[in-house]
Amino acid sequence: MPLKALHLCLFLLLSCSVSVIHAKPLQVGITTVPPFAMQNEQGEWQGISIDLWRAVAREQQLDFEWVPLSFTELLSQVESGQIDVAVGALTMTADREAVFDFSHPFYQTGLAIAVPPSPKHGIMHSLKALFSWEFLSVIAALTLLLFVVGTLLWFCERRANPDQFGGKAREGIGASFWWAAVTMTTVGYGDKAPVTLAGRMVALVWMFAGLIMVASFTAAITTSLTVSNLQYQIQGPQDLPGNRVATITGTASAQYLQDNRIIRREYANLSDAMHSVLDGETDAVVYDRPLLQFRNQQLAEQRLTLVPGVFDQQLYALAMPAGSKLRAAISEEILRITESQEWSAIQASYLQESK
Known part of the structure; x- marks a missing residue:
């Protein structure tokens, strides 16, 4: 009896330990990247990626808590395993894939160019x-x-x-x-x-x-x-050489400009980069099209002119530490959601242009 009682105690203790482990909420890292992740006036997180993750968590019955981070911290902490999932507008690149795992991509876009407002004619x-x-x-x-x-x-x-x-x-x-x-x-x-x-x-x-x-x-x-x-002869990426181009530090757009030897000025955020064009400090800004599009809507009368088309294709995905056991289930759920009408509604609620 004492031996059986000991076994029973060990079993109950192990079960409790496993339950505690599973009960721990997932640490979901986020960074402000409108319209994919942002806070409203009440301080609640919303955006295309936020709504996508909430749908994944709901269907997979995952308990989680938000961990707001800067973009640099987001990348380093998902690599080190301090957070379980990184949610935002992370571009899939070979360098990043080498240090952490990506889910199935949920958004396909590309880089775009914004130039000073076109003057009115007539x-x-x-x-x-x-x-x-x-x-x-x-x-x-x-x-x-x-x-x-x-x-x-x-x-x-x-x-x-x-x-x-x-x-x-x-x-x-x-x-x-x-x-x-x-x-x-x-x-x-x-x-x-x-x-x-x-x-x-x-x-x-x-x-x-x-x-x-x-x-x-x-x-x-x-x-x-x-x-x-x-005044404005930039009609596409072929016209960028010889001009002063604004972009964001540490992004795929900055890497593109560096690889193509285009004169660039790097800024801490998209708002500063876009205002540099309005102020005449730079001739154009290059960044992911949906982010440019959303931020441009907020400039009201000072809106920049977005050059039609995209280049240098970008794929957005959720990021997880290398070898994460969550990857398969999350990727499967993302595929299901992005093929549904729910996904079209999510995008339409944040972007004027439909994908």
Whole structure:
């Protein structure tokens, strides 16, 4: 009896120990990556990845508790096994796969480019440019030059050519002003022409100067009306070399820019990177498209322009310590969820564009 009683006690103790082990909540590491993981005004965690994990935990009957971490801490603690699952927007890469396990991917996207806001175009925009200070100052300078040339010609021709440049000073200078204008524009009606040597010398100089003036005036008008179309020529990743590109430190996008020898400025978070474009510190920002898309919605009137399309494909997955026994069950559940209507609803609730 004493021996049987001892065995019974050991069995009960072992059972209790196993129960305690299984009862311990899973440590689920999370980091703020809108719209995949973020906190609302009440401090509750929500997002695409958060909702996905809650669905997995519900179906697998897993008890867990959140462990908020920085991005760097999240990677190091899942590698060391301090947390059981890392939830967020972790990109699957060969380097990361070598140190911890990934679940089946639940989101496929790619890198995208955001550039400064595109200026508005149209008739009103063109009319506004015509009445800008820069344009009006060019017109004023040209008018003054025509007046000076016209006055000089009138001074040379007023006595020798009274039929064309004579009369009162007001009339003579007006006729000379008209001649200077039609000569500069190479219209040359032929209704007025200088006859004196001095007048013809003025005319000869003005003819050649007029060619330069017309070219300069045309360039000024073109610049005033179309400069906004020429400001942002980044239409895809092939246009990034030679530009200053913002991104986030320690991410796949930073690695892409480094591998392609693109000048980059790394920032601590996406908001700082996007504001660097708005402030003119950088020419574009490169990052995962859904993250750019969501953050851009929050900029309201200061929204950047997202270049269409994605490149350098990215796959998001949950991460677990190497050899985790949870991997198979979690991956199976992720497959089931991502094939359901529930998954489409989760994405639609956070992103305007459907996948």
